[in-house]
Amino acid sequence: MAITVSAAVLLAVILLILLRGGSLRLGPALAAVAFGFFLASTGIAPTLTNAFNAVADAVRGINF
Template identity: 55%
Template sequence: MALSISAALLLGIIVFVLLKGGSLRLGAALACTLFGFTLAATGLAPVINNGLASLAGMISSF
């Protein structure tokens, strides 16, 4: 049985764990989040999505 979760959910969980563990400060997490939102509004968004889909395909083939 394969389990698929969204990359956004997985990254959100990672950020939450890093914040709770003290490895990441709130300011840095907010800056990364805002950078992600602004990057998604640029012309690079389709390239990034295709790259992530390709990476997910490679990982799932193992």
């Protein structure tokens, strides 16, 4: 759960930076948010969650 919240916060910060920088307009940003919201309620949501968790586990396993 902590990874999901962290990813959501990171993506929100990126979205705000793109909006403030003028690289992204409000309309497309809202469309992307709506797409993500509706995608989360489909059957592919558990697969995406598992994929993101696997990537997070792989990154966490890297020793510097």
